[in-house]
Amino acid sequence: MLKESVIMHSISDIHQDEGNTVCSNWASPNKLWSSLADVGEFLHTSAPQTMQHEKVSFQHLHFKAGQRIHALGQEFDALYLVNSGFIKTVLFDENGYEQVLNFPMKGDVLGMDSMHSHEYASEAIAMSDCDIILLPYKTLISLCRSHEQLEQAIYSLLSRELARQQQRLSMHGTSSAEARVAKFLLALSERFYSLGYSRTTFNLRMTRNDIGSYLGLTLETVSRTLSALNELGVISVSQRQITINDASALRNLRKLPSTKLKTKLTECFQGSHIANWALAPALS
Amino acid sequence: MLKESVIMHSISDIHQDEGNTVCSNWASPNKLWSSLADVGEFLHTSAPQTMQHEKVSFQHLHFKAGQRIHALGQEFDALYLVNSGFIKTVLFDENGYEQVLNFPMKGDVLGMDSMHSHEYASEAIAMSDCDIILLPYKTLISLCRSHEQLEQAIYSLLSRELARQQQRLSMHGTSSAEARVAKFLLALSERFYSLGYSRTTFNLRMTRNDIGSYLGLTLETVSRTLSALNELGVISVSQRQITINDASALRNLRKLPSTKLKTKLTECFQGSHIANWALAPALS
DNA sequence: CGTCTAGTTGAATCGCATCAACAAGCGTGG
DNA sequence: CCACGCTTGTTGATGCGATTCAACTAGACG
Numbered sequence: 041m042l043k044e045s046v047i048m049h050s051i052s053d054i055h056q057d058e059g060n061t062v063c064s065n066w067a068s069p070n071k072l073w074s075s076l077a078d079v080g081e082f083l084h085t086s087a088p089q090t091m092q093h094e095k096v097s098f099q100h101l102h103f104k105a106g107q108r109i110h111a112l113g114q115e116f117d118a119l120y121l122v123n124s125g126f127i128k129t130v131l132f133d134e135n136g137y138e139q140v141l142n143f144p145m146k147g148d149v150l151g152m153d154s155m156h157s158h159e160y161a162s163e164a165i166a167m168s169d170c171d172i173i174l175l176p177y178k179t180l181i182s183l184c185r186s187h188e189q190l191e192q193a194i195y196s197l198l199s200r201e202l203a204r205q206q207q208r209l210s211m212h213g214t215s216s217a218e219a220r221v222a223k224f225l226l227a228l229s230e231r232f233y234s235l236g237y238s239r240t241t242f243n244l245r246m247t248r249n250d251i252g253s254y255l256g257l258t259l260e261t262v263s264r265t266l267s268a269l270n271e272l273g274v275i276s277v278s279q280r281q282i283t284i285n286d287a288s289a290l291r292n293l294r295k296l297p298s299t300k301l302k303t304k305l306t307e308c309f310q311g312s313h314i315a316n317w318a319l320a321p322a323l324s
Numbered sequence: 325m326l327k328e329s330v331i332m333h334s335i336s337d338i339h340q341d342e343g344n345t346v347c348s349n350w351a352s353p354n355k356l357w358s359s360l361a362d363v364g365e366f367l368h369t370s371a372p373q374t375m376q377h378e379k380v381s382f383q384h385l386h387f388k389a390g391q392r393i394h395a396l397g398q399e400f401d402a403l404y405l406v407n408s409g410f411i412k413t414v415l416f417d418e419n420g421y422e423q424v425l426n427f428p429m430k431g432d433v434l435g436m437d438s439m440h441s442h443e444y445a446s447e448a449i450a451m452s453d454c455d456i457i458l459l460p461y462k463t464l465i466s467l468c469r470s471h472e473q474l475e476q477a478i479y480s481l482l483s484r485e486l487a488r489q490q491q492r493l494s495m496h497g498t499s500s501a502e503a504r505v506a507k508f509l510l511a512l513s514e515r516f517y518s519l520g521y522s523r524t525t526f527n528l529r530m531t532r533n534d535i536g537s538y539l540g541l542t543l544e545t546v547s548r549t550l551s552a553l554n555e556l557g558v559i560s561v562s563q564r565q566i567t568i569n570d571a572s573a574l575r576n577l578r579k580l581p582s583t584k585l586k587t588k589l590t591e592c593f594q595g596s597h598i599a600n601w602a603l604a605p606a607l608s
Numbered sequence: 609c610g611t612c613t614a615g616t617t618g619a620a621t622c623g624c625a626t627c628a629a630c631a632a633g634c635g636t637g638g
Numbered sequence: 639c640c641a642c643g644c645t646t647g648t649t650g651a652t653g654c655g656a657t658t659c660a661a662c663t664a665g666a667c668g
Contacts, residue, residue, distance in 0.1 A: 155483035
């Protein structure tokens with residue numbers, strides 16, 4: 041709620057916030073070690089209390105914006121639990137082009153796609169200053185053996201991630217560019233909200249290029265789509281600053297009207313009230 | 325090796341093979357129960373011997389072609405290990421259209437995307453008669469606790485699947501229709517080979533529609549692409565029967581020549597020798 | 609102040625989807 | 639046995655949506 045107000049301020053305020061690792065909801069911002077109970081809580085285990093008496097502690101790592109958290113091909117020996125900051129994970133195709141896989145943030149775990157290998161299968165890059173908890177793989181696994189809820193949490197993380205990837209895959213096959221961008225914005229909105237930020241106003245931490253890569257589009261298409269949604273009044277865009285004006289319109293979006301025929305505007309939404317008030321100014 | 329020769333026979337032989345569940349490499353074709361050691365071996369655990377003395381046994385289930393193995397929304401309580409047969413897993417989008425997620429076959433595990441939930445997150449449909457080993461989730465998890473290699477195998481399965489999905493996602497974003505189909509054929513080829521079948525000649529078990537859904541294309545595009553590859557001589561297609569004539573050409577394929585300008589044919593391959601001998605008849 | 613990256617916007621192109629017609633395989637039942 | 643419907647696959651014509659190429663603007667940074 042405190043952050044809520046911070047975010048609701050002007051753009052400059054948010055840019056300030058972006059520059060440092062301080063996050064108001066930390067118990068102790070500069071903590072260097074976390075207990076197992078902390079980690080358990082982070083991963084939403086059912087009973088972190090039972091971990092209270094464990095003596096292990098986990099090291100915190102700090103990364104500056106732009107730094108690599110782990111590189112492709114680097115020896116795999118740990119998972120990374122994001123405590124604060126914004127990250128992108130990428131893959132490189134045969135031509136060296138990078139494909140964005142995900143935008144992990146607080147509470148997300150990195151490296152799960154590499155547990156079967158001795159090398160990291162992807163690369164993680166800090167998009168802002170980050171505070172990350174190092175979870176050495178062997179330590180974690182052996183703790184799982186004694187803490188059933190922790191083990192279940194790990195399974196859940198992996199499984200949930202798998203299910204999410206499937207949803208994305210499905211979306212890629214069917215949806216239009218507009219629908220993808222709309223869903224992306226909605227998903228971001230929900231994630232920010234669940235972290236205590238505003239649901240309606242937030243800052244994209246990534247470039248248009250990164251968004252495009254993530255969604256399977258080009259940066260131009262992303263830019264155009266954002267502009268179009270802005271034009272319609274569904275969202276307000278100014279650089280990376282986004283305000284969602286009509287979430288339900290975003291949810292119901294199928295495709296945007298072609299610039300030529302504005303008469304078919306109503307077809308683009310399915311029974312959303314925005315069709316009416318967005319149409320009025322557009323047609324006048 | 326025995327199966328190899330079977331497959332290398334005529335098409336009619338293979339069609340016969342498709343009709344029944346008999347698979348020559350079973351220890352006992354009609355087995356109803358498997359031991360933990362069997363399962364461990366199946367999952368490529370490092371030391372299945374240590375599981376010899378476990379008294380648990382796992383039930384086999386039989387499904388006929390077209391039957392659902394598990395349905396979306398059904399209560400999740402077990403993973404399924406494919407012992408024989410061909411399966412497709414699907415998801416349904418908001419309009420009820422089905423999105424193909426995967427084509428599991430022998431040795432693959434179903435249901436991993438549902439471990440975090442109390443319901444299956446996707447649907448599995450038998451494309452041929454199938455023999456499947458039921459792995460009750462709770463039983464499996466508790467066995468993991470006492471058999472470290474088994475636990476590691478489960479982690480590996482999940483992680484590997486995640487990594488594969490990422491690769492697919494990446495491919496969807498960048499590759500052309502031709503490249504996707506080519507990669508799909510190569511991947512199938514390798515899987516069949518690893519199961520003891522021929523690497524070069526095999527039978528697609530799925531429709532063009534299913535392939536299209538899996539690859540994010542329409543069935544027409546899949547059909548056209550297969551026809552074009554056939555025309556070039558890179559593969560031979562007859563209905564669902566595929567023969568790969570030049571695997572390296574498939575691997576190096578970027579995009580097919582447009583029907584209008586055959587002069588730029590060489591651009592479509594990167595230094596493959598097929599460019600030469602495929603060009604000759606095409607240009608003459 | 610110039611350079612570099614990020615973002616916007618326009619015009620032309622192209623790849624794939626869409627729509628449609630048709631052929632082939634297959635099971636069913638007269 | 640062929641007639642019939644149904645599913646699957648092929649192929650052509652057309653149009654749209656997204657990419658591509660390009661020009662331009664606006665901040666960021668040393």
